[in-house]
Amino acid sequence: MSTKIELLKFLDENYGSFVSGECLAQTLGVSRAAVNKAASALKKSGYKILSRPSQGYKLLEKIDILTEESIGSKINEDCKLIVFDEIDSTNNFAHSLPASDVPQVIVANSQTAGKGRLGRSFMSPSDNGIYLTVAFSPSFDLNKSPFITMASALAVCKALESVCEISPKIKWVNDIFYKNKKVCGILSEAQTNLETGRIDKLIIGIGINCFPSKFPDEIADIAGSIADEAGAFSRSALAGAVADNILAMIKKFPNTHFLPEYRRKCFILGKNIYVHTIADGKRIKARALDIDDKGGLVVEYMEGVRMREIETLSSGEVSIRQ
Structure with a gap:
């Protein structure tokens, strides 16, 4: 974790209070000059940080900008994080990345060609949602891969419960519903090796409708948003929680102990x-x-x-x- 991310995380934990440069340097294990450099970089990224020689540093305002610092400060698992303001598709970008020893997390504020299931497009307006992809090289066989979408849906639900304090439900196999509206879709893709029968790269794409938006007529009766107004919660916090839950799930996979909980959250059973x-x-x-x-x-x-x-x-x- 970079000094910038660690600094933002610590200031966020002490929001509204000054933290001395000496305390920050000791906590982060860097020099006071490095703390000052990191604070200056955060200010240039749009964070409102007040610095006073006699008092230290204070985060003045929590702003909902999707940055590597704001999202990375919420992720505990090891990963390579890449954040875009706009991209064609986070899944497409994940396909283009070279292999990595650690999972790669790509987050975008908007997509111009968001991908949905069965070749559909996924509406991805700026400042309204979270468009996130996790790519990794799995250690399990191809026949275990169908479970990954189900486990991912459960991981997203847990993030929504903790950050947004709501109780979402799952429609088999990969849609998240809230208040009878679809608020999240998941698209899993794979790069397979036909010679070995194994997966070289597994790509989990997640699109979340956070705040109200004008949906196209063909989906207006089924699509919804998590909150009724913009700014109701931190998208950075939610993106970080989703990524962290997915990364933690990957480490346990292909453990299928999640199935009983998945069944409980699947609202279509018996209907x-x-x-x-x-x-x-x-x-x-x-x-x-x-x-x-x-x-x-x-x-x-x-x-x-x-x-x-x-x-x-x-x-x-x-x-x-x-």
């Missing part, structure tokens, strides 16, 4: 849904019965030639809209 068949674009009414130990959604069809047939879906898409 009527629609299963979308990708091949012909049709949808069939069904009832979501359970999630099996392989992460598949067990459904019972309720209409047509498949009436009363039970199937376990390992992929695909389901919806709750009539």
